Amino acid sequence: MSPLSSLSLVPHSSASTLDEIAALREQLSQNGRKFVLTNGVFDLLHVGHIRYLAEARALGDALVVAINSDESTRALKGPGRPIHPAADRAEMLLALRSVDRVVVFDGRRATEVIAAIRPHLYVKGGDYTPETLIDEEKALLDRLGTEIRILSLTPGQSSSATLARINAADAKQSTEPPSSRPRLAILGSGRGSNARAILSAVADGRIDAEIAVVICDVPNAGIFDIAAEYGLPTLLIDPGTKKHGHLTDAALKELTDRLAALSIDVIACAGFMRILREPLLSRFSGRILNLHPSLLPKFPGLHTAERALEAGETESGCTVHLIDAGIDTGPILKQARVPILADDTADSLMTRIHEAEHRCYPEAIAEFLTRLRAEKTSNSGENSIPD
Secondary structure, eight states: OOGGGGGGGGOOSSOHHHHHHHHHHHHHHHHOOEEEEEEEOOOOOHHHHHHHHHHTTTSOOOOOOEEEEEHHHHHOOTTTTOSSSSHHHHHHHHHHHOOEEEEESSSSSSHHHHHOOOOOEEEEEEEEGGGSHHHHHHHHHHHOEEEEEEEOOOOOHHHHHHHHHHHHHHHHHHSOOOOOEEEEEESSSSOOOHHHHHHHHHHHSOOOOEEEEEESSTOOOOHHHHHHHHOOOEEEOOOSSSSOOOOOOHHHHHHHHHHTTTTEEEESSSSSOSOOOOHHHTTTTTOEEEEEOOOTTSSSSOHHHHHHTTTTTTTTEEEEEEOOSSOOOOEEEEEEEEHHHHHHHHHHHHEEEHHHHHHHHHHHHHHHHHHHHHHHHHHHHSSSSSO
């Protein structure tokens, strides 16, 4: 007899409501049993999911899986997702022996679900640690006294990896010649003026590339409006933390997976105010560009105009460089100089630096792509950007 059968609970053929899940939790508690919750999109089931869910179920007496709604999934994963609608995802999950209930939620985060059903045990995959869970979820779980368990992931198994394999197979079978144009992703956090300069340069042929996606970590940021003007796909990345300038490990993995699934060749950071770390740096080593508003190595970090004025500098400017593990320490690709005038304020100086950025960054990207193409041709005789 299964742990649930004595409670007269028959698995539903569709997703449950939060009230139904809360009632299940109370029934389990009254019988001294443990209720386990996990959440995710689960729109492309693979063996990693199956093993993860089975391990999660073994930790308690009932497993509930909270899945993102279709709208929520599109916000998290970008256009083309989910692969399957929520109703189909719920039905497939409920067909697994390890899954007792499925609930669909609309938010980007599972906070509402956690608050409503108060799980005894909350389970996440190995791309998280208890310390790198989304801030508000971790605070809520701590208040509820919920136990948190992190389960190991199956190497090489993820929805993004599966999609990448499908895309690669489709590309091999295609009768059309592969495009020689590199696929460029733009990352930003704000108004998007430098993103606009890049997109304009692509549109008029000064940059020979295809913009595959515009990614931002701030809802409703101006860069989304600019992407919409150019008809480009966008993706909102949840940083997972309110800590300034940081991304959680899970957010970094999510970002890396999304870029890999899109077969991105080069990343251009245009005012992206988060620090990039592993695994992104290794996956795109030597192919992540950044624009900084100073003449590096002078004045790395923030408040560059104020610091240049305070130091009595006679000139400032901007620098395009490759991103490495340091803060504004990567190899310099191009610089543009801006004189500092006697009556300059930080605002007036930054205005002229921005004007220089809008010229310098597209030029640097075009030169970088030309050099990569030449290096690839020299090494392999193929006119394409390396994987």
